[in-house]
Amino acid sequence: MVDAVFGLPLHPLVVHAVVVLLPLVALGVIALVLMPRWRARFAVPLLGLLVVGAVSAVVAMLAGDALAEVVGVPGTHRTWGVTLAFTAVGYLAAAGAWLWWVREADDEPSRAREVLGWLAAVLSMAVLVLTVLAGHSGSAAVWSGVADATPSPAPTMSGEASPSPPSATPSPSVERTDSTATPSRFGSPPATTTTGDGPITMATVEANATADSCWAAIDGFVYDLTDWIARHPGGPDRILALCGTDATAAFTAQHDGDAPPTAQLELLRLGPLA
Template identity: 50%
Template sequence: MFDTILGLPVHPLVVHAPVVLLPLVAVALILLAFRPAWRSRFAMPVLVLLAIGSLGTVAAMLSGNALGERVGIPATHQTYGVSLVISSLVFLVVAGGWLLWTRKSEEPTGAQQGLGWVVALGSVGIIVLTGLVGHSGATAAWSDVVATQTPQPTTSEEAEPGPAASPADSPAATATPTAGTSAQASPTPSQPTGYTMDDVAQHATRESCWAAVDGNVYDLTQWIALHPGGEDRILGLCGTDASAAFRGQHSDQERPNDQLASMVLGPLVG
């Protein structure tokens, strides 16, 4: 039920309801807290939308877990998502009770107005938490795509015609190692193609993070800051054979495997 519908994952289809409705309802509740005269007219519509948005977080969480079984679960997004589910359901009880209590009160009591300030403050928290959920979800879905498809800028030297380059000026003569690799470990015509676990172990820092997976060596340095599950998931793999950890989390999932393949350095030897 919460996995796919018409061949599409349910999660991106249902997640928009809470992400859009909760902030709108929160703004409406803040206005009602300051404008008691509006409550008799707008209390019930706001309560209905609040119920739809709050229950929508439950559907989003269940469908997100189903999607996570296919593509992996981003830890940060999951943490914020669970927090929003709990917070929105509690908020539904408190704010909904306040709306029902005050919607026909022409002269709100001190207790009713005090609870209104609490609801207004809670509305601000809901807006912030919903924003964090949406941002972390967008990061998990698109950060790696943007990182791998960003066009490289063209330098002025490449854009403008000039005299033919001499052999000494050619890229082959001036090439330097790419970020996250070392000149000693990179294969050259005079070295065998491949890396040993000793080579991998020398790259166990945030600045240069290599890992071996299923017989190949990968440079994960740039992926540390982009990993949807958080930096610690990658930092713990630096300098190690991460085959078991990677397969245990992602198995044969297409997207994680394609992303890993884009970072390959060469085969593991020895």
């Protein structure tokens, strides 16, 4: 299926239809159950919105799986998203049938129709809750920690940046050189980043294993993932689990061959692993 529109991922675009239409329909169905005189006027429009909302939920789930292959799988968000998609299909069957049933005024409503209406109202409550949970978990996966992240120090009036506070975990000095790095199968940056004492040892990597200083070795190079913890689309826990380790297997299993993660990783390279 199409997983991008005008160069943008389809998932975050179609999600907007889901989080707007499904709650709107759910509230509308509850209102029609309680107010029979509104049914003939609003049943068909609500049915149309329900069809679009349910289809959008399924498309969002499929597009989300495609996006996860690139940026990683935000487990909690995917769980709620899949649950919402399947619930939306069931909701379309039950509430859709009821809306079609009540689209015309009826002076003698049947008991079966009223029972189906109350079932649709209960499903409406479930849809409301699942939409909130799926939407919140998706927002958390993208933005969690970003608002609390420490901004870069602003330049002073003299044009010099304010000094950064000392890190809780001491790190070796780093200097930039113009020599060419040994190519990695994940790509090579235009300039090498090496430590002042030469290649970085695994012991040094293991010493930087906290959220304040998170280093990881991947395919023979060392990367500083500290700033990426709060920015990782899959959530900070996925990066925290890699701090102080050789994360080659984990990165390869999740992102091997994917250009965007590889390019982002190269921006975080510190130097070769001893």
